[in-house]
Amino acid sequence: MISTQHTAHSAQISGNGHGTNGHATNGHEPPHYGLLREKIAVLKQERNAVILAHNYQEGAIQDVADCVGDSLNLAKYARTTDADTIVFCGVHFMAETAAMLNPAKTVLIPDLGAGCALADMVIAEQVRQWKAAHPDGVVLCYINTSAAVKAECDYCCTSSNGVRVIESIPEDKEILFIPDYYLGSYLKAKTKRAIHLWKGYCPAHAVIIPEKIDALREQCPEAEFLMHPECGCLTKQMDLADQILSTEGMVTYVRSSPAKTFIIATENGILHRMRKDNPEKTFLPASEHASCHYMQRNTLDKLFWSLVRLQHRVTVDPAIAKRALIPIERMMALT
Numbered sequence: 001m002i003s004t005q006h007t008a009h010s011a012q013i014s015g016n017g018h019g020t021n022g023h024a025t026n027g028h029e030p031p032h033y034g035l036l037r038e039k040i041a042v043l044k045q046e047r048n049a050v051i052l053a054h055n056y057q058e059g060a061i062q063d064v065a066d067c068v069g070d071s072l073n074l075a076k077y078a079r080t081t082d083a084d085t086i087v088f089c090g091v092h093f094m095a096e097t098a099a100m101l102n103p104a105k106t107v108l109i110p111d112l113g114a115g116c117a118l119a120d121m122v123i124a125e126q127v128r129q130w131k132a133a134h135p136d137g138v139v140l141c142y143i144n145t146s147a148a149v150k151a152e153c154d155y156c157c158t159s160s161n162g163v164r165v166i167e168s169i170p171e172d173k174e175i176l177f178i179p180d181y182y183l184g185s186y187l188k189a190k191t192k193r194a195i196h197l198w199k200g201y202c203p204a205h206a207v208i209i210p211e212k213i214d215a216l217r218e219q220c221p222e223a224e225f226l227m228h229p230e231c232g233c234l235t236k237q238m239d240l241a242d243q244i245l246s247t248e249g250m251v252t253y254v255r256s257s258p259a260k261t262f263i264i265a266t267e268n269g270i271l272h273r274m275r276k277d278n279p280e281k282t283f284l285p286a287s288e289h290a291s292c293h294y295m296q297r298n299t300l301d302k303l304f305w306s307l308v309r310l311q312h313r314v315t316v317d318p319a320i321a322k323r324a325l326i327p328i329e330r331m332m333a334l335t
């Protein structure tokens with residue numbers, strides 16, 4: 001039973017759940033966040049809930065999460081948790097994946113508007129048409145796709161396991177890759193496979209431009225340059241990057257690298273975790289504008305309200321889930 005004290009105090013916290021959002025809170029935490037953290041800790045126990053936070057979430061959300069990670073790590077955690085409720089602080093397709101992998105749980109997302117521009121660049125009907133034009137091909141989807149799109153696909157991958165998934169596909173098969181053109185280009189170059197590319201892109205990564213990276217590297221020649229394969233500048237910079245890594249790959253890499261300064265080309269929410277884990281190192285964003293407006297729809301205030309009201313529940317039609325789980329399970333079996 002949820003304590004009425006939460007609702008009584010909640011009016012002092014925020015009337016509508018629209019708190020200060022995003023990475024702008026770095027170093028300037030709103031004064032009510034201390035109280036929110038205490039309330040969230042109590043609510044979590046009362047609800048037997050876990051909080052999962054993607055690496056791109058605002059720092060305050062990462063700090064109260066039971067698990068912070070990339071899509072794959074969060075999906076693995078969601079699949080095995082004993083908690084009754086999963087509050088997924090990430091975007092909608094991630095919450096859908098959690099709901100499909102652990103359908104007995106209540107999966108919540110703090111803001112239903114936390115979608116993904118990249119995932120929205122392909123719909124199920126377009127996949128059916130593309131497959132019809134390539135009847136011998138198999139469809140490999142990036143995890144950044146809706147459940148309805150995954151239901152049309154044969155394989156699924158993340159940026160950390162794309163090469164491994166492609167290597168598991170019979171060599172005589174041509175591959176239709178959706179939706180990210182840049183990640184697809186990277187995988188095509190790495191695997192030398194026949195891959196057709198959908199022309200989707202992530203707006204948060206597209207703002208990372210080569211000129212800014214060139215200038216930063218000139219200013220800090222000692223810095224290591226880490227790039228996410230979703231970056232729009234990838235084709236020009238691919239050979240120049242010291243490492244091309246998934247978000248989780250970056251977090252792991254900077255811990256063990258002897259370098260003291262890093263230029264990070266991905267969504268800037270990840271800088272919070274890197275700085276927290278490695279206070280003696282310096283992390284420079286490749287662009288101050290690499291910020292995902294969808295990820296930032298989730299705030300600490302909305303996370304609080306999500307636990308109070310058990311909102312917003314994310315479910316997937318069982319008929320869609322049954323088909324969408326096929327490519328997801330193929331990926332999970334490899335990782």
Ligand code: SF4
Nearest residue numbers: 116117118202204292
């Ligand atoms: S950063 Fe890009 S790919 Fe990731 S959720 Fe935001 S829009 Fe989608």
